[in-house]
Structures are given as structure tokens and as C-alpha cells.
Amino acid sequence: xxxxxxxxxxxxxxxxxxxxxxxxxSGYEGYRxxxxxxxxxxxxxxxxxxxxxLSSATGxxxxxxxxxxxxxxIYKSTGGRALVFKVQVPRANPVVPSLVSIFPGADFQERExxxxxxxxxxxxxxxxxxxxxxxxxxxxxxxxxxEAYYEADAKPFDTRWPxxxxxxxxxxxxxxxxxxxxxxxxxxxxxxxxxTALYSGMQNxxxxxxxxxxxxxxxxGPQHPSTHGVFRMVATLDGETIVKxxxxxxxxxxxxxKIGERNTYLMNIPFTDxxxxxxxxxxxxxYVLAVEKLLGDTTHIPDRAKYIxxxxxxxxxxxxxxxxIGALLNDLGAYFTPMLYALKERELxxxxxxxxxxxxxxxxxYRFGGVARDLPPGTHEMMRGLAFERLPRQIDELDRxxxxxxxxxxxxxxxxxxxxxxAIAYSAVGPVLRASGVPYDVxxxxxxxxxxxxDFDVAVRYHGDVYDRYLVRLDEIRQSIRILQQAxxxxxxxxNCLGKPRYSMxxxxxxxxxxxxxxxxxxxxxxVADGGPNPWRYHVRAPSFIxxxxxxxxxEGDKIADAIIVLGSIDIVLGxxxx
Amino acid sequence: MYGKGILxxxxxxxxHFWDTYIDDIxxxxxxxxxxxxxxxxxxxxxxxxxxxxxxxxxxxxxxxFRFVPFLVYDEDEEGEQVIRCxxxxxxxxxxxxxxxxxxxxxxxxxxxxxxVPAEFYIDxxxxxxxxxxxxxxxxxxxxxxxxxxxAVYERLTNNIYDREKLLxxxxxxxxxxxxxxxxxxxxxxxxxxxxxxxxKKT
Numbered sequence: 001x002x003x004x005x006x007x008x009x010x011x012x013x014x015x016x017x018x019x020x021x022x023x024x025x026s027g028y029e030g031y032r033x034x035x036x037x038x039x040x041x042x043x044x045x046x047x048x049x050x051x052x053x054l055s056s057a058t059g060x061x062x063x064x065x066x067x068x069x070x071x072x073x074i075y076k077s078t079g080g081r082a083l084v085f086k087v088q089v090p091r092a093n094p095v096v097p098s099l100v101s102i103f104p105g106a107d108f109q110e111r112e113x114x115x116x117x118x119x120x121x122x123x124x125x126x127x128x129x130x131x132x133x134x135x136x137x138x139x140x141x142x143x144x145x146x147e148a149y150y151e152a153d154a155k156p157f158d159t160r161w162p163x164x165x166x167x168x169x170x171x172x173x174x175x176x177x178x179x180x181x182x183x184x185x186x187x188x189x190x191x192x193x194x195x196t197a198l199y200s201g202m203q204n205x206x207x208x209x210x211x212x213x214x215x216x217x218x219x220x221g222p223q224h225p226s227t228h229g230v231f232r233m234v235a236t237l238d239g240e241t242i243v244k245x246x247x248x249x250x251x252x253x254x255x256x257x258k259i260g261e262r263n264t265y266l267m268n269i270p271f272t273d274x275x276x277x278x279x280x281x282x283x284x285x286x287y288v289l290a291v292e293k294l295l296g297d298t299t300h301i302p303d304r305a306k307y308i309x310x311x312x313x314x315x316x317x318x319x320x321x322x323x324x325i326g327a328l329l330n331d332l333g334a335y336f337t338p339m340l341y342a343l344k345e346r347e348l349x350x351x352x353x354x355x356x357x358x359x360x361x362x363x364x365x366y367r368f369g370g371v372a373r374d375l376p377p378g379t380h381e382m383m384r385g386l387a388f389e390r391l392p393r394q395i396d397e398l399d400r401x402x403x404x405x406x407x408x409x410x411x412x413x414x415x416x417x418x419x420x421x422x423a424i425a426y427s428a429v430g431p432v433l434r435a436s437g438v439p440y441d442v443x444x445x446x447x448x449x450x451x452x453x454x455d456f457d458v459a460v461r462y463h464g465d466v467y468d469r470y471l472v473r474l475d476e477i478r479q480s481i482r483i484l485q486q487a488x489x490x491x492x493x494x495x496n497c498l499g500k501p502r503y504s505m506x507x508x509x510x511x512x513x514x515x516x517x518x519x520x521x522x523x524x525x526x527x528v529a530d531g532g533p534n535p536w537r538y539h540v541r542a543p544s545f546i547x548x549x550x551x552x553x554x555x556e557g558d559k560i561a562d563a564i565i566v567l568g569s570i571d572i573v574l575g576x577x578x579x
Numbered sequence: 580m581y582g583k584g585i586l587x588x589x590x591x592x593x594x595h596f597w598d599t600y601i602d603d604i605x606x607x608x609x610x611x612x613x614x615x616x617x618x619x620x621x622x623x624x625x626x627x628x629x630x631x632x633x634x635x636x637x638x639x640x641x642x643x644f645r646f647v648p649f650l651v652y653d654e655d656e657e658g659e660q661v662i663r664c665x666x667x668x669x670x671x672x673x674x675x676x677x678x679x680x681x682x683x684x685x686x687x688x689x690x691x692x693x694x695v696p697a698e699f700y701i702d703x704x705x706x707x708x709x710x711x712x713x714x715x716x717x718x719x720x721x722x723x724x725x726x727x728x729x730a731v732y733e734r735l736t737n738n739i740y741d742r743e744k745l746l747x748x749x750x751x752x753x754x755x756x757x758x759x760x761x762x763x764x765x766x767x768x769x770x771x772x773x774x775x776x777x778x779k780k781t
Contacts (some may be wrong), residue, residue, distance in 0.1 A: 155677060168702070268675075337592060358641075385622075
């Protein structure tokens with residue numbers, strides 16, 4: 001396998017002699033490409049070498065070198081390891097050619113890099129802010145940008161000990177009592193530029209002049225129960241049919257990544273819980289994998305800890321999919337009966353999480369080199385009871401209850417279709433990708449932890465519609481139960497072998513991209529270390545966020561009422577989308 | 580037959596509906612407001628209605644459950660409080676939202692630090708209940724509580740806990756986390772035995 005990669009890489013190097021160079025910084029991997037060669041390089045990678053799946057594109061601010069870097073992680077949709085390439089541009093005027101024309105999946109990611117880093121992407125069709133609001137000054141992920149309650153660049157802050165200068169951050173906030181607007185600015189008369197651009201863009205679609213019909217722009221959300229949080233969809237309608245739809249997000253943006261750079265490595269673990277708050281164990285998993293990659297071989301993970309990690313991640317997948325199915329049925333109008341049947345099983349899984357980790361949702365259970373603590377007495381039996389008896393029975397019941405229901409089929413079949421080619425191009429991941437007939441699962445394509453020891457199938461369906469996404473989730477629950485049964489039967493016993501986790505460790509300089517197959521799809525963490533106690537860059541490749549890139553494509557041509565269930569079938573969590 | 584799927588689904592709902600009644604009859608009054616009733620509704624064999632009537636009924640908290648830290652103190656022979664905390668500051672340094680402030684006390688004569696916290700504040704508004712402070716405390720001095728009913732009317736005046744409010748006796752800790760406290764007690768005893776043994780040698 002590694003040999004294959006080596007020859008492959010040689011081919012690439014031979015093909016692009018003079019255009020690319022190896023990234024030779026210590027701890028870094030991949031190639032460096034000049035900005036003017038980027039489009040040619042990416043096109044050839046896709047068309048000649050089969051790297052067709054752009055997983056992650058993000059910026060890094062190297063302030064000391066006065067450089068901005070854009071990092072791309074690209075995969076083959078048939079599996080295998082990543083190819084990493086980077087473009088460095090001067091920090092004063094960062095301009096990079098856009099890759100949206102080759103990989104439409106780069107759309108939101110490039111907009112995010114523009115929004116947070118101020119890197120301009122030339123040729124981007126919709127080049128505007130995505131997470132921050134219009135009129136926001138500056139680009140918050142730049143290293144010299146400071147947030148409102150700014151205290152110091154890195155934790156631990158020294159006001160906490162030994163002085164103990166207790167204070168509320170709110171009291172120190174300069175804008176606490178009287179917000180001052182800039183001169184000649186009245187909030188009542190201010191129309192945000194981006195809003196105007198958004199609406200005029202939505203209305204600016206050619207209408208049929210013979211019939212003299214008119215398009216209507218409809219705003220769904222941000223406060224709407226069917227949007228699963230504060231999320232907004234702006235749709236242009238022709239009658240009831242969607243002509244164009246654009247998602248608007250960022251209402252829950254809290255600059256998670258900036259917080260992550262202020263934190264030490266350890267402190268980030270509980271913060272990852274708050275990304276996709278329905279599957280916190282999986283988030284922990286991805287983050288610790290990334291940091292363990294940076295730590296290298298020095299971290300010895302006991303087998304028992306690896307098994308516990310897999311068991312928890314699979315329980316998380318089941319509970320997340322139950323929630324997704326329940327919420328989808330809510331979106332369909334089957335109010336709360338299916339939801340509650342699903343929640344009932346989820347409660348039992350959360351009971352296990354609570355007993356093991358101490359919290360039902362914000363689990364904070366994984367540590368670098370293992371897990372926080374061994375399974376408390378009694379939990380193994382609880383898990384066996386669920387995995388061997390209750391869940392198989394109840395999932396069959398859920399299947400009997402919903403799958404053949406004629407109303408569900410009528411509403412879901414053929415709605416929100418995404419073809420396999422589109423799904424790959426839009427960098428869709430997880431159940432959305434697999435429902436489109438692409439059997440891509442990180443657990444199988446690029447195995448991590450001990451997933452290679454278990455026997456399971458990659459759930460795949462071929463129609464790419466809402467109904468298949470529902471079925472894929474149901475299949476995945478069954479496969480997860482299979483993994484759980486094997487893991488619970490073969491989990492190694494040991495006394496106190498998990499060791500005691502450490503709170504401080506030296507992370508060598510370098511970069512790492514850790515990814516797991518989270519319940520919503522490929523969840524990646526890109527971490528750059530500079531050798532200090534805090535990460536230099538901490539980026540989350542959020543599946544909920546990137547799956548939304550394809551939302552517009554899925555909704556076009558469908559009815560407005562179907563947009564709700566298409567959104568429900570992607571299964572987003574706004575904590576992760578907006579970060 | 581068209582509509583068969585719907586009928587099948589309605590059959591499932593119908594079964595769920597009856598399960599609750601059958602269980603109610605089977606269990607009599609014991610299904611609600613009793614410990615075994617709640618345990619049954621939390622178990623893998625539970626059928627029918629599974630909701631818990633909070634606050635009349637409460638789910639039992641497992642040992643590892645964590646909510647807002649407290650400080651543990653022992654009592655010596657005279658009943659005086661002996662605070663375990665040595666104000667080493669590890670909890671304040673690992674706390675992700677940085678909600679712990681510790682003021683170290685110094686001996687007024689020598690100016691040297693004394694291993695007792697002069698003040699200890701936790702802003703429970705900011706605390707994210709991650710449990711790192713308890714996990715990494717080398718003296719078993721700060722632990723996570725089981726009391727989750729902390730709602731107050733006055734957030735601004737009530738939610739910065741000081742040392743007095745945070746201190747709880749070791750007996751309380753042993754009560755909520757019997758297994759952990761036993762484990763820690765054994766570890767401490769072992770350490771002391773080792774210390775004594777090495778002293779004897781020299």
C-alpha cells in the first residue's frame with residue numbers, strides 16, 4: 001500500500017516538475033504549489049490521478065513569516081490516504097484562485113476562509129461573508145485580531161493564580177452599558193450590503209416573458225422550527241417550485257476555532273463536545289486522533305481504550321441516527337410520535353454515557369492516549385443489554401413502523417436527488433454520500449483505531465433521494481449494532497491498564513489532519529502545532545457545514561414544502577455548522 | 580395492497596398505547612414514584628410510557644455524574660476543618676473556560692506561601708462541567724458535585740461561589756462517590772505506607 005502511494009507520488013512529482021515542491025518544514029507533509037499553477041494542478045489531480053474528493057480547504061495565518069496559507073486535503077472516492085497541497089501567498093495581499101469550478105465542494109470552505117482570514121479567492125461565483133455578519137470589521141481568525149473579552153493570547157491566563165483577581169468578563173467589557181455607533185451611522189437606515197446582494201441575486205433570474213409570471217423570493221427562517229436551529233434558507237420560487245435556494249448561516253457562530261487557539265490542547269476536548277452536540281463522543285474521537293498523530297509514536301494507547309472508544313463512537317452513531325430519523329419525521333409532519341419512539345431508545349444510550357463519562361451529552365470522555373476512565377462497574381451489562389437485546393428489537397420495530405408507510409414513501413421518494421457524481425463533486429459526506437450510491441466510509445476507506453478488526457458492511461443505497469438517506473441511516477444503525485456486538489464480545493479485560501491521563505504534554509511542531517466517520521459524515525480536525533502549549537491553528541472540517549453546499553442543488557426543481565425534508569435528510573446540527 | 584404500510588405502522592402505535600396500560604395494571608401503583616419503578620422504566624425491558632415526572636420523580640445520578648465542582652474538607656479530632664486544597668493552582672490552569680480563581684495565602688511573618696487557599700472562587704455561570712479540575716487534582720481536594728438544581732433568580736450576585744459556599748465535608752463526598760473515594764483512600768494509604776517504609780530504611 002505505501003509502495004503504491006510512493007510510486008503514485010513519484011508520478012505526480014514527475015508530471016509537475018518545476019510546478020510543485022515538497023513541503024519540507026519539519027512535521028509537515030504534502031506539496032507546495034504556486035498560486036498561478038493551482039488550477040492546473042488541481043484539475044490534473046482530479047482528471048489524471050483520480051483524486052476527485054476535496055475533503056477540506058482552509059486557511060492558516062503564519063503571522064511571523066507574513067504569509068497566508070491555504071491547505072487542501074484531497075482524497076480518492078475509492079479510498080486511500082490524503083494528498084495534501086498548499087498555496088502560500090503574502091499576508092498583505094492574499095489572493096488565491098478559486099477551485100469552485102473544479103470542486104464545487106470548495107464553495108463554502110473558500111467563503112469561510114475569506115470571511116475568517118481575509119484570503120480572496122479569485123473567480124469565486126459568490127464571494128461574500130458566510131459566518132460573520134455584513135459590516136463586521138476585520139477577519140477574526142487572523143492572528144492579530146482580538147476578540148471582545150480578550151485577556152491574553154494563550155491560556156492559562158495569569159490573573160487566575162496565585163493572585164485570584166476574580167471578576168466577571170461582562171463587567172470589564174467596554175461596551176457594557178452604552179454601545180457607541182460610529183459617526184453618521186444609524187442602525188435603522190442601514191441595509192447590509194450582503195443582504196441586498198443576496199436578494200437581488202435571488203430575484204435576478206430570467207422569467208418567462210410570454211406568460212408574464214413573476215418569481216417570488218421566500219425567506220425560511222432563521223427562527224423556524226423546521227430549520228433545526230437558527231438557520232435560514234432564501235428561496236426563489238416559480239409558483240411552488242424552487243428555482244434557486246441559498247442557505248444563510250452563522251447565527252450561532254462563536255469563533256470556536258479562535259477559542260481553540262487560545263486553549264491548550266487538552267482544553268479543546270470539552271469544547272469539541274459543543275460542536276455537534278448530539279454526538280459529542282465522535283467529536284472527541286476526531287480531535288484526539290489529530291493530536292495523537294502530532295504526538296507520534298510516543299502515545300501508547302491500550303487495546304481496551306481503543307475498544308471503549310469504538311463502542312462509544314458506535315453508540316453515538318445509533319443515538320444520532322435515531323434523532324435524525326425522528327426529526328425527519330417531524331419535518332414530514334408526523335408530529336412527535338415517531339420522534340418520541342426514537343428518543344426513547346436514545347435515552348437508554350444516554351444513560352450509558354452518563355454512567356461512563358458523567359454527562360449525557362457533553363461527554364468529554366476521550367483523552368490523548370486513551371479515555372478518561374475505565375468503564376464503571378455495571379455499565380458493561382447495560383451495554384450488552386442494549387446491543388444484544390433491546391436495540392435490534394426496537395430498530396426492527398422502527399423499520400416496521402415507518403419504512404413501508406405509503407405517506408412517507410410518497411413524500412420522500414425521488415425528492416432531493418443527488419447523483420453520485422454530484423455528491424462527490426460537492427464533497428458530500430456520510431449518509432448523504434452513501435445514499436447516492438458512493439460506498440465511501442472513512443472507517444473502511446482509511447481505517448483508524450481498531451475498525452479493521454470488525455466485520456461490518458458499508459451501508460449504501462443508490463437513488464440519492466430523501467427516502468434512501470433515511471434507509472441508509474437505518475442500515476447504518478444495524479451495522480453499528482453488529483460492530484458493538486463484536487466489540488463487546490472481544491473487549492480485552494485488564495486492571496488499571498488505562499493509566500492516568502496527563503494535563504500537560506509537549507506537542508512537537510508540525511501539522512496533522514485527523515478524521516473519523518462521524519454520524520453525520522467525515523469529521524476532520526486540522527491542527528497545526530508550533531511546539532508551544534497551544535495549537536497554532538485548529539480547524540474543524542464540519543460535515544454539517546459542508547453537506548449544506550449541496551442543499552441548493554438538491555432542492556432545485558422540488559416543491560417548497562420539500563425543501564424542509566431535504567434539509568432534514570441532510571441532518572445538520574447548527575452548533576457544528578456555525579462553529 | 581395500498582395502505583398496508585400505514586396499517587402496519589398504526590399497529591405499532593396501538594401496541595405502544597396498550598403496553599402502557601398493561602404495564603400499569605401489572606405494576607399497580609409501584610410503577611410511579613418508587614425507586615424500583617424508575618429503575619424499571621430506565622431498564623432495557625421497559626415498555627410503554629417511559630417519562631419521569633420531574634420534579635416529583637428524579638432519575639438516580641450515577642456515581643460518575645458531574646456538575647459544578649466543590650472543595651472537600653476533612654475534620655480533625657477537634658472538629659476543625661482541614662481543607663485538602665493546597666492552592667497549587669493546577670485546577671485553575673487546566674480549567675477550559677477559566678472560571679476558577681485562587682488566592683494563595685502567605686505567612687504574614689515570613690511572606691512565604693502557606694498551602695491553604697486564602698480565597699477560592701468559581702464562577703458557575705461560566706463553568707462547563709467538564710470535570711478536568713477534579714480529574715487532575717493531585718490532592719483529591721476538588722470534586723464534581725451531584726447537585727444539579729442550581730437555578731437562582733439573581734445571577735449577578737449569586738453565581739460566583741466563594742470558598743465558604745464551595746466547601747463540603749469529606750463524608751458528603753464519600754456518600755455521593757463511594758467507589759471513587761475508596762479507591763483514592765487506598766491510594767493515599769499506600770503512598771503513606773511507602774513513605775513510612777522508606778523513612779525506616781534511612
